[in-house]
Each structure stands twice: as C-alpha cells, then as structure tokens.
Amino acid sequence: MTMYETIFILDSLLTPEEIDKTVDRIKEVIESNNGKLLTIDKWGKRRLAYEIQKKQYGFYVAIEFEAEGNLPLVLQNEYNFNDKILRYLTYRYTKNKIKAHQKEQEKKKIQTESLSISDESPAETVVEKNENEKVKEADND
Numbered sequence: 001m002t003m004y005e006t007i008f009i010l011d012s013l014l015t016p017e018e019i020d021k022t023v024d025r026i027k028e029v030i031e032s033n034n035g036k037l038l039t040i041d042k043w044g045k046r047r048l049a050y051e052i053q054k055k056q057y058g059f060y061v062a063i064e065f066e067a068e069g070n071l072p073l074v075l076q077n078e079y080n081f082n083d084k085i086l087r088y089l090t091y092r093y094t095k096n097k098i099k100a101h102q103k104e105q106e107k108k109k110i111q112t113e114s115l116s117i118s119d120e121s122p123a124e125t126v127v128e129k130n131e132n133e134k135v136k137e138a139d140n141d
Contacts, residue, residue: 005064007061007062026078030067
C-alpha cells in the first residue's frame with residue numbers, strides 16, 4: 001500500500017460538531033475505499049496566508065493514511081463537492097519520508113516501553129519503602 005497525507009482547511013466559522021462531522025465524513029470515504037487510517041491531526045484554527053473566499057482564518061486538519069488505487073481522486077471529488085472545505089492538498093510519501101516515518105514510530109515505541117518500565121520501578125520502590133518503614137516500626141515496638 002502507498003502512504004498518503006491529506007491536509008484540508010475548513011471554514012473557521014463552523015461549530016466543533018460540524019468540524020467533527022466533516023472529518024468523520026473524510027474518514028468514512030478513506031475507509032470505504034479500502035484505505036487504512038494512520039493518524040488524524042487537528043491543527044486547529046490558524047490565520048491563512050491569504051484570504052480565501054473573503055475569510056482570513058481556517059481550521060486545519062491533516063490525515064495520514066495508506067491506500068491503493070484511485071483514493072486520492074475520490075477524495076478530490078469529495079473535497080470539491082463539500083462547501084465547508086476551503087482548500088485541500090493530498091500527496092504521496094516518498095521512500096525517504098516512509099523510512100523516516102518508520103524510524104519515528106520505532107522511537108515512539110521504545111519511549112513508551114521505557115516509560116512503562118520506569119513507571120513500574122518507582123512504584124516498586126515506594127512499596128519497598130513502605131514495607132521497610134513497617135519493619136522499622138515493628139522493631140521499635
């Protein structure tokens with residue numbers, strides 16, 4: 001499967017519910033066309049570099065996904081028919097970007113494993129300290 005990223009700008013005047021509905025609709029289009037969602041990143045409301053349809057602000061959303069076939073064309077059609085979307089861009093990752101993405105995922109995995117290990121050891125030391133304090137109290141009695 002090929003990795004893609006799509007970034008689209010929604011009208012900033014939409015309510016949070018409408019933004020979520022639009023993002024869910026894009027997710028449905030990707031999944032219904034045998035795509036696999038990797039990440040969904042809502043960047044939030046930001047100032048546009050230039051006015052689009054007399055608007056100075058937009059709500060940015062980035063979605064990484066894997067897909068085969070003509071899914072980018074299907075997304076393009078969806079974007080064109082949706083009036084809430086001001087601009088969009090979908091691009092395919094290069095081999096270098098895919099390798100960098102895999103390394104980043106490995107780093108995150110190692111960090112989460114090291115955090116879970118470091119989280120367990122302080123808890124054990126606290127238990128050991130409590131037991132040692134109990135032993136000292138028993139010795140004092």
